[in-house]
Amino acid sequence: MTEITEQNEVSEKFVPKPSLPPPPNTTGAIGWLRYNLFDGFLSSCLTVLSLIAIGFMCVNFYEWAFAKAVLEAANRQECRITPTEFGTCWAGVKFWFTRFIYGRYTDTEIWRVNSAAIILILWMIPVWLPRVTAKLNIALSGVLIFPFLAGYMFLGGDRNWFMEIMVSVALGCFLTAIIHSLLCLFTGAGISKWIIQLTGFSNRSERLHKFPVIVFAVIIFLLSLFLISDVTFKEMPNNLWGGLFLTLVISGIGIASALPAGILLALGRRSKMTVIRVLCVAFIELFRSVPLITILFMATTMFPLFLPEGFHINKLASAIVAVCLFAAAYMAEVVRGGLQAIPKGQYEAAEAVGLTYWQSMGFIVMPQALKYMIPNIVSNFMGLFKDTTLVSIIGLYDLLGMINAVSQDPSWIGLHHEPLFTAAVIFFIGCFAMSKYSQYLERNLGAGNGR
Amino acid sequence: MSGNTPSSSGGVNAIINDERYRSIFYQVVVFGLFIWAVLSLIENTQINMATRKMAVGFDFLKNTAGFAVAWTPLDYKPSDSYLMVYWVGIINTLILAGISIVLATFLGFIVGILRLSKNWLVAQIASWYVEVLRNTPLLLQIIFWYLGAFANLPRPKQSIEILGFESLVLNNRGLYIPKPQPEDLFWLTAVALLVAVLIAIALNKRAARKQQQTGKYISTLVPTLLIVFGLPSVAFILTGMPLEWELPALKGFNYRGGGFVLPAMLAVMVALVVYHSAYAAEMVRAGILSVSKGQTEAASSLGLKQSFVMRLVIIPQAMRAIVPPMISLWMNVVKNSSLAIAIGFPDLVSVFMQTSLNQSGHAVEIVALVMAFYMTVSLTISACLNVYNKKIQLTER
Numbered sequence: 001m002t003e004i005t006e007q008n009e010v011s012e013k014f015v016p017k018p019s020l021p022p023p024p025n026t027t028g029a030i031g032w033l034r035y036n037l038f039d040g041f042l043s044s045c046l047t048v049l050s051l052i053a054i055g056f057m058c059v060n061f062y063e064w065a066f067a068k069a070v071l072e073a074a075n076r077q078e079c080r081i082t083p084t085e086f087g088t089c090w091a092g093v094k095f096w097f098t099r100f101i102y103g104r105y106t107d108t109e110i111w112r113v114n115s116a117a118i119i120l121i122l123w124m125i126p127v128w129l130p131r132v133t134a135k136l137n138i139a140l141s142g143v144l145i146f147p148f149l150a151g152y153m154f155l156g157g158d159r160n161w162f163m164e165i166m167v168s169v170a171l172g173c174f175l176t177a178i179i180h181s182l183l184c185l186f187t188g189a190g191i192s193k194w195i196i197q198l199t200g201f202s203n204r205s206e207r208l209h210k211f212p213v214i215v216f217a218v219i220i221f222l223l224s225l226f227l228i229s230d231v232t233f234k235e236m237p238n239n240l241w242g243g244l245f246l247t248l249v250i251s252g253i254g255i256a257s258a259l260p261a262g263i264l265l266a267l268g269r270r271s272k273m274t275v276i277r278v279l280c281v282a283f284i285e286l287f288r289s290v291p292l293i294t295i296l297f298m299a300t301t302m303f304p305l306f307l308p309e310g311f312h313i314n315k316l317a318s319a320i321v322a323v324c325l326f327a328a329a330y331m332a333e334v335v336r337g338g339l340q341a342i343p344k345g346q347y348e349a350a351e352a353v354g355l356t357y358w359q360s361m362g363f364i365v366m367p368q369a370l371k372y373m374i375p376n377i378v379s380n381f382m383g384l385f386k387d388t389t390l391v392s393i394i395g396l397y398d399l400l401g402m403i404n405a406v407s408q409d410p411s412w413i414g415l416h417h418e419p420l421f422t423a424a425v426i427f428f429i430g431c432f433a434m435s436k437y438s439q440y441l442e443r444n445l446g447a448g449n450g451r
Numbered sequence: 452m453s454g455n456t457p458s459s460s461g462g463v464n465a466i467i468n469d470e471r472y473r474s475i476f477y478q479v480v481v482f483g484l485f486i487w488a489v490l491s492l493i494e495n496t497q498i499n500m501a502t503r504k505m506a507v508g509f510d511f512l513k514n515t516a517g518f519a520v521a522w523t524p525l526d527y528k529p530s531d532s533y534l535m536v537y538w539v540g541i542i543n544t545l546i547l548a549g550i551s552i553v554l555a556t557f558l559g560f561i562v563g564i565l566r567l568s569k570n571w572l573v574a575q576i577a578s579w580y581v582e583v584l585r586n587t588p589l590l591l592q593i594i595f596w597y598l599g600a601f602a603n604l605p606r607p608k609q610s611i612e613i614l615g616f617e618s619l620v621l622n623n624r625g626l627y628i629p630k631p632q633p634e635d636l637f638w639l640t641a642v643a644l645l646v647a648v649l650i651a652i653a654l655n656k657r658a659a660r661k662q663q664q665t666g667k668y669i670s671t672l673v674p675t676l677l678i679v680f681g682l683p684s685v686a687f688i689l690t691g692m693p694l695e696w697e698l699p700a701l702k703g704f705n706y707r708g709g710g711f712v713l714p715a716m717l718a719v720m721v722a723l724v725v726y727h728s729a730y731a732a733e734m735v736r737a738g739i740l741s742v743s744k745g746q747t748e749a750a751s752s753l754g755l756k757q758s759f760v761m762r763l764v765i766i767p768q769a770m771r772a773i774v775p776p777m778i779s780l781w782m783n784v785v786k787n788s789s790l791a792i793a794i795g796f797p798d799l800v801s802v803f804m805q806t807s808l809n810q811s812g813h814a815v816e817i818v819a820l821v822m823a824f825y826m827t828v829s830l831t832i833s834a835c836l837n838v839y840n841k842k843i844q845l846t847e848r
Contacts, residue, residue, distance in 0.1 A: 036571035043570045050572045275478040279485060289829035290822045291786035297804050298822075301814035305499045306492050386588040393590075393793055400591060416598040424587045424595070431586035 064088055075411035092415045093422050096406050100422065103242015103397050109234060113245055116153045120146060123174055126181035133190045138177050143256050145170045154241065154249070156233030171224035172217070238316045242397035244426060250398070251388045253320055254327040255381045261324070262331025267361065269336060287329035292387050295322045296394050319391045327384050334376045338369035371445050378438035382431050399423055496815065511811050512537070518806055520797045522713045536807055540799030541824055547716065547798060548785040551723040555784060556777065558724060559731020566736050577732070584729035590790050592726055597718035597794040604714060607705050618698040620706065626717060627699035630710040634693035643686035651675045715796040719788070727784050731777060738773035739765070771843050778836045782829050799824060
């Protein structure tokens, strides 16, 4: 018996054969090619056609951009490769490149624009660093107070008392934000805790903790007031601003003002008060239903008429106001989309615990809605960045305006394609980066409620 | 919100704390501020216009415009009034936007489907097409098409003959096409076409009703095509082919006769079509992807043929996701067609908001008229969208 059972066990024991390798033409590079490029007759045809098209475009592009390139020339006439034919005049782009970025800003003053940009970047970097606390304060101060500092750095000239105060407040905020971020990175505690410990207030009662912080703020303010007191920049009137710099200034102001205005308009649109709702809906629908170019024309022709006597508004300011109105209306719809995504239970729960309207919006609804809105806000900014090119039609020298100006310069007359290509590349890099970032945000912010 | 009943104790506190009174108070304040702002704007405008000696009112619309418009299908002369210029602008804008909308939607569907292609290379090309076009400004693209392609066309003597036709030529004055010239009895053909379309609609409705009642599917494709194409052709031939083609011909330095389209119009149209097709492609792709795979499988397990699965299950559901954003895209095409001003195509903004405004100086009236046109178009389009949304919401449950 035992022998038989053993034999049975042995015979029943399942020994799998080693599995066969997959057919040679379904794996590896060949398999990939077969599956993705030559899967049937139609697919093969499409592949071949696409390859021909890509090859054709590459050859033409190579000929245009490299084979015919002229890298050194003092004017357009020197860009000829044969007596009848112009080469691809990259020399012109090289000659004008600074102008594409800064417009007609004086060369010796360009460092001001650069340093304002660096200040903004340094100010905003902490928002992306995980160890830094009080990010909201840093971001808000950057958006609300930085414009004064930047405005003065760009414009220069004499400061009145208001600008004196605002510029030093901005500088103080900047210094505080930097010190705070560095402290957070190295010690793990924010600036206020550090001040309290340093002054020995940590043993006292909590009520007194605010005093050293206030004293510190005043000291920083006075320090920056002292720092800037002797510094005056040469005046650079804003008709000299131009290029990518102007594009970024207009779209930056547009987006920074659009967010608060958009939130208010969206709340107004959902309000139960009829008058407020009707006014908000009218504003949003008016500015969303007409093209930006008509708003810009309206701004340049009608804003001067709207102002009381004795006030003047220059073209740049009217354009910025127009862009802000336009952007606010679009942003309002983005915010409304975010608000509608919040379940009604959240509103009701906030009301049930006795929060006021502004409390429930500020602490319960908006933080959640913002999560849904951020990708759309980024793509909205991208759209505004692209739409800002329209100011070139009303005669401002933004990036596109500068490019049109090149082709009218006597010694570079007719130089269109190369500058246009350069501008397209600049816009593409900016917008592509932003759209990828917004996609990344969409994936990461949605992690909490993913399926 | 308004559930707070006023407390019976009365008094000022009760009124202050009552949400209804507060809301009325806020509304009155906001309304008052609004009225004050509007009145002061009007007053400032009147003062400013008086100091600049600008006239007010729409009377100027009757004045002679006195400038020529480079392209219009209407019969416009420089001696016509500003009102006529307004119409010329509207018609030009609508023609430009209308053609662009049709072509952009069509191209968008093709690119969107190509992006979903199993063929890796094709999908990549389609996705880069979308990325490049969406990430550069439309204005730059319009200028690029104009300067890069349509401003470099040969002179009339060296015109490009498209497909070898002598009367379909492209040169730096524009695209010249044969122009149909209907004769006396041509209206009969038009009537026949209308009747044919009505019959075809009735036929399809009847087939659909029969399918609802009996479940039997009747193919209506062949009879529909036969009627729609057959009936007008019969009418056309019976009335003795009353349609002549006016052909453009080279006379002196330029082509005369036939229809023609400005190079600027071609450039704007190509740019609008290509730019918006990228957006349309994304909508189509998202719409098709929004239909879950379970729908395909469920339809197949019911035994539907593959073509029916696509036609009766996938496409209707995808359309629900595609149509609303597509309609707002069409609205964008209408608005963006105003960028034609950058290269000198005479659309509404160009002829009316720029040339007429500079000549007549009636800024307020002209801006109001132009905005009124764009608002009418968008409100009409969004009304259509609302009707459509209501319709698909009803079929939802």
